[in-house]
Amino acid sequence: MGPATKTVTLEGRFQMHRAGFLESPTMAYETWGELNSTRDNGILIFSGLSPSAHAASSAEDLSAGWWEDMIGPGLPLDSDYYYIVCVNSLGSCFGSTGPASVNPDTGDVYRLDFPTLTLEDVAEAAYGVVRHLGIEQLHTVIGCSMGGMSGLAYCVRHAEATQNLISISSATRALPFSIAVRSLQREMIRSDPKWMNGNYDPQDPPLNGQRLARKLGMMTYRSPEEWVQRFGRQRTTATEENVNDPFKIAFSVEAYLENHANKFSGAFDPNCYLYLSRASDLFDLAEHGGSLQSGFSRINLERALVIGVETDILFPLQQQRDMAEGLSAVCADTKLVELDCIRGHDSFLVDMDAFRPVICGFFESCGS
Amino acid sequence: MGPATKTVTLEGRFQMHRAGFLESPTMAYETWGELNSTRDNGILIFSGLSPSAHAASSAEDLSAGWWEDMIGPGLPLDSDYYYIVCVNSLGSCFGSTGPASVNPDTGDVYRLDFPTLTLEDVAEAAYGVVRHLGIEQLHTVIGCSMGGMSGLAYCVRHAEATQNLISISSATRALPFSIAVRSLQREMIRSDPKWMNGNYDPQDPPLNGQRLARKLGMMTYRSPEEWVQRFGRQRTTATEENVNDPFKIAFSVEAYLENHANKFSGAFDPNCYLYLSRASDLFDLAEHGGSLQSGFSRINLERALVIGVETDILFPLQQQRDMAEGLSAVCADTKLVELDCIRGHDSFLVDMDAFRPVICGFFESCGS
Numbered sequence: 026m027g028p029a030t031k032t033v034t035l036e037g038r039f040q041m042h043r044a045g046f047l048e049s050p051t052m053a054y055e056t057w058g059e060l061n062s063t064r065d066n067g068i069l070i071f072s073g074l075s076p077s078a079h080a081a082s083s084a085e086d087l088s089a090g091w092w093e094d095m096i097g098p099g100l101p102l103d104s105d106y107y108y109i110v111c112v113n114s115l116g117s118c119f120g121s122t123g124p125a126s127v128n129p130d131t132g133d134v135y136r137l138d139f140p141t142l143t144l145e146d147v148a149e150a151a152y153g154v155v156r157h158l159g160i161e162q163l164h165t166v167i168g169c170s171m172g173g174m175s176g177l178a179y180c181v182r183h184a185e186a187t188q189n190l191i192s193i194s195s196a197t198r199a200l201p202f203s204i205a206v207r208s209l210q211r212e213m214i215r216s217d218p219k220w221m222n223g224n225y226d227p228q229d230p231p232l233n234g235q236r237l238a239r240k241l242g243m244m245t246y247r248s249p250e251e252w253v254q255r256f257g258r259q260r261t262t263a264t265e266e267n268v269n270d271p272f273k274i275a276f277s278v279e280a281y282l283e284n285h286a287n288k289f290s291g292a293f294d295p296n297c298y299l300y301l302s303r304a305s306d307l308f309d310l311a312e313h314g315g316s317l318q319s320g321f322s323r324i325n326l327e328r329a330l331v332i333g334v335e336t337d338i339l340f341p342l343q344q345q346r347d348m349a350e351g352l353s354a355v356c357a358d359t360k361l362v363e364l365d366c367i368r369g370h371d372s373f374l375v376d377m378d379a380f381r382p383v384i385c386g387f388f389e390s391c392g393s
Numbered sequence: 394m395g396p397a398t399k400t401v402t403l404e405g406r407f408q409m410h411r412a413g414f415l416e417s418p419t420m421a422y423e424t425w426g427e428l429n430s431t432r433d434n435g436i437l438i439f440s441g442l443s444p445s446a447h448a449a450s451s452a453e454d455l456s457a458g459w460w461e462d463m464i465g466p467g468l469p470l471d472s473d474y475y476y477i478v479c480v481n482s483l484g485s486c487f488g489s490t491g492p493a494s495v496n497p498d499t500g501d502v503y504r505l506d507f508p509t510l511t512l513e514d515v516a517e518a519a520y521g522v523v524r525h526l527g528i529e530q531l532h533t534v535i536g537c538s539m540g541g542m543s544g545l546a547y548c549v550r551h552a553e554a555t556q557n558l559i560s561i562s563s564a565t566r567a568l569p570f571s572i573a574v575r576s577l578q579r580e581m582i583r584s585d586p587k588w589m590n591g592n593y594d595p596q597d598p599p600l601n602g603q604r605l606a607r608k609l610g611m612m613t614y615r616s617p618e619e620w621v622q623r624f625g626r627q628r629t630t631a632t633e634e635n636v637n638d639p640f641k642i643a644f645s646v647e648a649y650l651e652n653h654a655n656k657f658s659g660a661f662d663p664n665c666y667l668y669l670s671r672a673s674d675l676f677d678l679a680e681h682g683g684s685l686q687s688g689f690s691r692i693n694l695e696r697a698l699v700i701g702v703e704t705d706i707l708f709p710l711q712q713q714r715d716m717a718e719g720l721s722a723v724c725a726d727t728k729l730v731e732l733d734c735i736r737g738h739d740s741f742l743v744d745m746d747a748f749r750p751v752i753c754g755f756f757e758s759c760g761s
């Protein structure tokens with residue numbers, strides 16, 4: 026947790042959506058800007074699976090956040106006008122209670138005793154943070170990737186809790202291809218002998234399984250088209266250590282994946298990853314009332330914006346169209362923006378020039 | 394090897410394309426039909442990475458082959474007219490010499506002492522089989538997937554050795570995305586502690602790594618669209634053994650991958666897989682003369698047929714278009730057929746109704 030991250034204890038028994046409960050879980054969050062006197066300028070951000078609450082720098086924490094160019098004075102999420110809150114998802118490992126936290130009932134780390142996590146739980150815990158901050162109704166909920174599903178859960182469970190919704194590269198529920206990808210990522214981690222059925226030594230976690238899972242992740246977060254432009258068939262040069270390895274890294278794209286995987290793997294708790302990954306598979310808006318239509322009918326919004334990217338293979342464009350269609354049945358002012366970014370699912374993190382004007386446009390038309 | 398599979402020893406020192414040699418390697422092959430008196434009705438089939446030479450049943454082996462509905466009397470590859478030969482690729486493990494074979498110079502299994510394998514070597518060894526069978530010029534070379542690249546290598550190295558070429562769901566060289574997929578598959582196998590740097594016990598091979606690699610394979614061999622139709626979000630029921638496993642298989646798509654992976658993993662030698670996988674990455678037609686154009690200029694064909702599938706993510710349609718364009722510069726009678734099959738790269742194995750008429754049409758127009 027960075028110096029700008031705050032925490033709040035959600036006092037009492039936190040009932041989980043499927044079964045079980047957490048005793049007084051902690052939620053980590055970060056804020057930018059000030060809540061106005063009418064308490065109607067709050068924006069809540071749900072991140073994707075892996076980021077922390079540190080979405081952007083501030084006076085208290087100068088380090089860049091995961092959505093650095095999006096949040097701040099004069100930026101699309103303008104902290105001069107809005108009070109912006111980003112939560113670390115329940116189940117994660119950056120200050121919020123998750124499988125790597127100590128269970129106060131036993132004094133032991135939860136590990137696999139953590140109850141089944143759903144994105145409804147992620148939404149509900151964020152709702153607790155928002156209420157703690159004194160906000161009855163948010164101006165806008167923004168959800169990116171997995172966070173878009175958390176955002177839908179938020180809107181379904183608390184129909185009056187936000188005026189507007191922005192969904193970025195998300196879905197009403199995962200496709201079988203995306204489930205297959207995440208299932209295999211989880212299996213890679215669980216196949217690492219160091220995982221030890223979840224009882225790994227935190228100082229010696231299943232890093233290799235995490236590295237493999239991250240590489241598969243990167244293949245679905247970016248796009249084949251980007252890699253043609255960026256790497257083509259460019260080669261690396263053999264290093265002294267690997268000159269006799271017949272399967273050594275030989276192509277630049279392999280080196281790129283290796284570097285990314287090594288950066289990520291130590292930074293995220295493996296059990297937390299497994300729980301959040303599974304939660305992404307489990308979410309289905311249709312479970313709220315028995316059909317997607319009934320799920321959408323529980324949502325009450327003034328305005329909705331759905332953004333998707335042409336080259337996204339994890340949450341493809343068709344899912345954005347389906348989401349926009351479903352939302353427009355209950356929210357006349359629903360807009361769909363299809364971006365032709367080449368960097369796939371991750372575009373919202375790396376192709377800021379494409380995303381900033383769209384987010385800006387949304388808030389400008391809100392009259393800020 | 395099945396009862397219909399024959400072998401031939403390519404006597405002498407077999408010089409490998411990159412470096413090193415094999416001492417009198419063995420090649421396994423199967424044939425259907427009879428060579429005619431003018432010796433001009435020969436068809437050579439290069440398979441994808443994993444199949445054996447047993448492409449179809451025959452009187453000597455009634456078991457179904459990997460291209461069962463394509464080869465036989467009255468079928469598209471009509472054994473009443475043609476003498477059809479399918480080789481097990483050099484480097485594989487179904488009768489041809491590969492990393493799982495014994496090195497006659499040492500008496501030990503090659504394992505990682507096998508020299509670097511390229512698809513030029515696969516082509517050259519097949520050329521040895523064809524010459525052994527008394528054929529100077531083939532009627533047609535057919536290559537599927539990796540085999541299409543082996544087929545290109547065959548045509549480049551022996552410009553007069555075939556009249557016609559059929560390339561199915563292949564490419565002039567792999568995309569970085571496909572390289573990334575195969576690189577990760579190799580890493581999964583090599584990360585299995587049982588791999589032991591290639592020195593695994595053949596009775597206790599790195600099955601888990603192979604299972605993981607096969608699952609990733611299936612994700613790229615089929616298509617997300619197929620899985621939406623076939624599985625959607627259908628669930629499996631928990632079995633008694635896994636009821637307490639929080640990450641147990643829950644969706645039908647996960648069970649499907651598990652079944653496929655278990656079927657495949659024991660059947661293929663891991664080191665052979667690694668070598669053939671790497672050979673697929675390494676092949677680049679442009680290495681023959683310094684550019685794709687110069688590579689194509691070494692090919693001499695009367696007719697060429699390039700077939701691709703819209704939903705193929707491993708060898709996408711654009712690569713088929715590029716291949717057809719390159720071939721048409723040197724072979725006026727080049728035809729491109731784009732099929733709208735939903736089952737992705739594997740369509741040529743499973744969507745026979747779409748492929749049979751195209752292959753039939755090719756041979757009918759040859760006047761057979």
